[in-house]
Amino acid sequence: MQILRESIALCHAVDRWRVAGERIALVPTMGALHAGHIKLLAAAREKAGRVIASIFVNPLQFNDPADLARYPRREAEDLAMLEAADCDAVWLPTAEQFYPDGFATGVHVAGVSERWEGEHRLRHFDGVATVVTKLLAAARPDLAVFGEKDYQQLAVIRRLAADLGLPVEILGAPTVRDDDGLALSSRNALLSADERERAVALPRGLEESRAAISHGRQVATVLAEAHQRLSQAGFSAIDYFALVDSATFEPLDSPRGEMRLIAAATIGTTRLIDNISVEMDTVGG
Numbered sequence: 001m002q003i004l005r006e007s008i009a010l011c012h013a014v015d016r017w018r019v020a021g022e023r024i025a026l027v028p029t030m031g032a033l034h035a036g037h038i039k040l041l042a043a044a045r046e047k048a049g050r051v052i053a054s055i056f057v058n059p060l061q062f063n064d065p066a067d068l069a070r071y072p073r074r075e076a077e078d079l080a081m082l083e084a085a086d087c088d089a090v091w092l093p094t095a096e097q098f099y100p101d102g103f104a105t106g107v108h109v110a111g112v113s114e115r116w117e118g119e120h121r122l123r124h125f126d127g128v129a130t131v132v133t134k135l136l137a138a139a140r141p142d143l144a145v146f147g148e149k150d151y152q153q154l155a156v157i158r159r160l161a162a163d164l165g166l167p168v169e170i171l172g173a174p175t176v177r178d179d180d181g182l183a184l185s186s187r188n189a190l191l192s193a194d195e196r197e198r199a200v201a202l203p204r205g206l207e208e209s210r211a212a213i214s215h216g217r218q219v220a221t222v223l224a225e226a227h228q229r230l231s232q233a234g235f236s237a238i239d240y241f242a243l244v245d246s247a248t249f250e251p252l253d254s255p256r257g258e259m260r261l262i263a264a265a266t267i268g269t270t271r272l273i274d275n276i277s278v279e280m281d282t283v284g285g
């Protein structure tokens with residue numbers, strides 16, 4: 001596995017593969033890798049001969065400096081995991097390389113980025129859209145893989161790629177969960193044993209709400225009950241628990257089209273997000 005720290009090294013690797021006619025996939029990450037990331041690499045590998053992972057804890061997408069400071073960083077373990085996962089190259093840009101003095105450009109995706117995570121983490125999606133644009137411009141992949149765990153992020157990136165006409169396929173890979181249903185996340189490492197146990201109320205609440213909505217119960221009632229159950233389970237702040245259109249992220253007060261149940265809530269000091277689909281064919285079933 002090539003370890004690329006300078007953009008020029010990435011550029012040379014990509015040039016060589018392009019000349020050889022290889023299809024290239026990029027898996028952007030912020031490190032602290034877990035089995036969910038390895039699934040993203042596997043999804044990339046199915047569609048491309050060369051797989052590049054990037055590791056960059058992007059300061060632009062953190063609105064809270066304390067959150068940025070405590071974001072887990074585990075470079076040696078990450079490199080070992082990528083090597084074992086048969087990754088061809090890992091790119092590790094630094095913040096100085098990415099945002100040198102005088103950096104003044106930002107990418108804003110209107111509409112889909114403005115509610116939910118967008119409201120609770122101001123400028124978060126501007127940071128994501130800006131860094132993803134830079135990552136795609138530098139790595140020039142044929143496809144880029146993102147986890148469905150951050151479904152609003154995936155919707156923002158799809159909108160961005162379509163609107164800018166970027167020559168890249170954006171692939172969403174299903175959320176990977178622990179046996180009890182908790183979605184894998186680098187932030188889970190920050191949970192105490194007791195918080196980890198109680199955190200399972202989040203995926204359970206989503207599952208129960210999905211079942212209730214698909215059995216025709218009133219959406220507002222289902223969402224209110226889910227809120228209450230999360231509070232009872234010990235979540236201190238529930239930023240949102242909502243049914244939305246899965247492309248626009250507009251809230252839905254009754255089931256229609258492609259839908260997603262989305263939630264963000266804090267347990268202890270750790271904010272968790274999760275989502276699941278609510279399929280049309282289960283509605284009323």
Ligand code: PAF
Pocket residue numbers: 028029030056058061128131132146150153
């Ligand atoms: O999902 C993430 O890990 C990050 O938001 C991403 C897409 C790598 C951009 O920094």
